[in-house]
Amino acid sequence: MQVRQWWRMRAVNDEARKDAQELLMHQLGVSRTGFYQVQDQYLAGEQLDCLHQQWLKREQGTPLPYILGKAWFWGMSLRVSADVLIPRPDTEVLVQALLELDVAGEADVADLGTGSAAIALAASRERPQWRFVGVDRSEAALRIARQNVDEFAAGRVHLVCGSWFDPLKPHSWDVVVSNPPYLSSDDSHLSALIHEPLGALVAGDQGLADLARIVDCAPLYLRQGGWLLLEHGWQQGAVVHHMFKRAGWHDVRTLVDLAGRDRMCLGQWHG
Numbered sequence: 001m002q003v004r005q006w007w008r009m010r011a012v013n014d015e016a017r018k019d020a021q022e023l024l025m026h027q028l029g030v031s032r033t034g035f036y037q038v039q040d041q042y043l044a045g046e047q048l049d050c051l052h053q054q055w056l057k058r059e060q061g062t063p064l065p066y067i068l069g070k071a072w073f074w075g076m077s078l079r080v081s082a083d084v085l086i087p088r089p090d091t092e093v094l095v096q097a098l099l100e101l102d103v104a105g106e107a108d109v110a111d112l113g114t115g116s117a118a119i120a121l122a123a124s125r126e127r128p129q130w131r132f133v134g135v136d137r138s139e140a141a142l143r144i145a146r147q148n149v150d151e152f153a154a155g156r157v158h159l160v161c162g163s164w165f166d167p168l169k170p171h172s173w174d175v176v177v178s179n180p181p182y183l184s185s186d187d188s189h190l191s192a193l194i195h196e197p198l199g200a201l202v203a204g205d206q207g208l209a210d211l212a213r214i215v216d217c218a219p220l221y222l223r224q225g226g227w228l229l230l231e232h233g234w235q236q237g238a239v240v241h242h243m244f245k246r247a248g249w250h251d252v253r254t255l256v257d258l259a260g261r262d263r264m265c266l267g268q269w270h271g
């Protein structure tokens with residue numbers, strides 16, 4: 001069977017067309033441009049078998065990045081597995097906000113709940129003078145993160161296993177950034193996220209427990225004038241903003257995601 005035939009058979013709607021193209025590109029090792037040059041090529045038996053298996057998984061609801069073991073983030077093709085959250089485009093907005101913080105020269109940045117290390121890696125590409133530590137309590141997630149760090153930022157992003165601030169030295173950080181779990185255990189979105197690790201998604205106290213803990217503990221770990229930047233759920237804007245204010249943060253601001261919804265909060269610590 002030719003590439004164009006396999007593609008056409010699967011392209012029953014826009015999403016299927018796009019996913020079938022991704023699978024074919026990955027299978028044939030070609031770029032988007034190269035893809036249009038191999039349309040007449042015949043697929044070998046093993047290639048057809050592999051594509052068939054992958055398509056079945058897709059039909060069973062497995063997200064494409066888990067099928068391919070790769071997800072695009074900040075122009076990098078990051079390794080992912082079911083042990084890490086698939087990094088989302090909205091988290092690129094968090095990275096943009098991190099890069100826009102008023103931080104001069106060298107800086108020590110902690111990425112809490114680093115997962116695939118997406119945030120630390122993206123920022124380290126843009127700020128080679130900053131030092132990064134990625135913390136996660138999941139050893140399995142850190143094994144994936146380590147592969148990404150080796151590929152994209154060897155020596156510039158350090159990874160440590162532990163819960164939030166536990167492995168970090170107090171008063172040693174210029175920026176703490178985090179995209180922690182923030183869904184409540186009865187959130188209706190969870191049924192569409194069954195392939196992603198629950199420990200990356202759900203937090204106690206209606207999804208607010210980890211956000212609250214980070215907001216309350218960060219002052220002990222930041223240097224004077226240090227920043228905290230958090231991603232949160234689209235309905236948590238007011239409550240997270242209030243958390244920052246109540247804990248004594250300065251210059252507290254809520255920022256919006258690609259859809260214009262309140263999704264991030266930041267503040268500066270002056271002691």
Ligand SMILES: C[S@@+](CC[C@H](N)C(=O)[O-])C[C@H]1O[C@@H](n2cnc3c(N)ncnc32)[C@H](O)[C@@H]1O
Pocket residue numbers: 084085086087088091112113114115116117118119135136137138141162163164179180181199200201
């Ligand atoms: C929403 S995911 C974010 C992953 C990645 N930073 C991203 O934005 O794609 C949350 C991450 O926090 C980690 N995590 C959950 N509880 C934690 C804890 N107590 N301490 C450290 N990491 C934790 C999870 O393992 C997961 O990797």
